[in-house]
Amino acid sequence: MQTNRSDVADLIYFLAIARHRSFSRAAVEMGVSASALSHALKGLESRLGVRLLNRTTKSVTLTTAGEALATSVGQPFEAIDNALETLNRFRDTPSGRIRINAAVEAANLLIAPVIPAFMARYPDVEIDLVASNRLIDVTDAGFDAGIRYGGTVPEDMIARRLSADIRWVIAASPDYLARSGTPEHPDDLMNHRCISNRLGDDRIYRWELERNGEALQITVPGSVTVDQAQTGLVAVLGGAGLMYLPEPLVAPYVQDGRLRLVLTDWAPAGEGFYIYYSSRRQLPTGLRLLIDFIREVRPLGL
Structure with missing residues (x-):
């Protein structure tokens, strides 16, 4: 035939x-x-x-x-x-379409801020970005790469760091703290309204706190559970309660006074974002350029 x-x-x-x-x-x-x-x-x-x-x-x-x-x-x-x-790679202006599956925080804090300058430098490279915290096999799903926090990158992938370590903090609105009080110790969280985080594998996240070598994992009383930090952030800004969040996400609101951090001496630093891709396939030129660009601009440090 x-x-x-x-x-x-x-x-x-x-x-x-x-x-x-x-x-x-x-x-x-x-x-x-x-x-x-x-x-x-x-x-x-x-x-x-x-x-x-x-x-x-x-x-x-x-x-x-x-x-x-x-x-x-x-x-x-x-x-x-x-x-x-x-x-x-021999073209004066590289082209092509790259598909990336990224954790929602990575999409908003790491990728979105660099897109305007990246597209200005490489106008013929097309980015298809899917933001999701659901853990998937990016290769089987047809993506060129995935972006996740370092501790959740699959072991059989090539991984490259894209950000510095990220500090995790507990935040609340001044109005909520005025009404409910400010926790002075992690044990006090049990007497507060908290917004819980659902992980990409459907587990409810236990807040991890650390001070002077003492590490705690706390199952907080969850009045609300969300699978995206941005969703909970909106509720926190409205005075719904306390939430455990990556510091870069809340920093602008802390700076303008809309949020306050509590238990800051218990705030741990976790691994930052990594991009990962299969070793079985050649790295697309557009993806290589995007990785190099993020590491050059360093929107979350490096």
């Missing part, structure tokens, strides 16, 4: 669907509609004479033939991508 141009294009679509196990997520990566992907796959299956995918309203899985095809053609297409990426 002779391969035509339609087969090549549709095989690229097929590989994206195979990675994501989802038409909608593959469509986002490819920049086309899910219906266009579905039409392309039906055409490919018709020309090949075999069914590649099992599709239901809730899931997409590969058939045995689909698994065999994905294994066979995946490496050649990856080799082609790597070859084209190598040529990109």
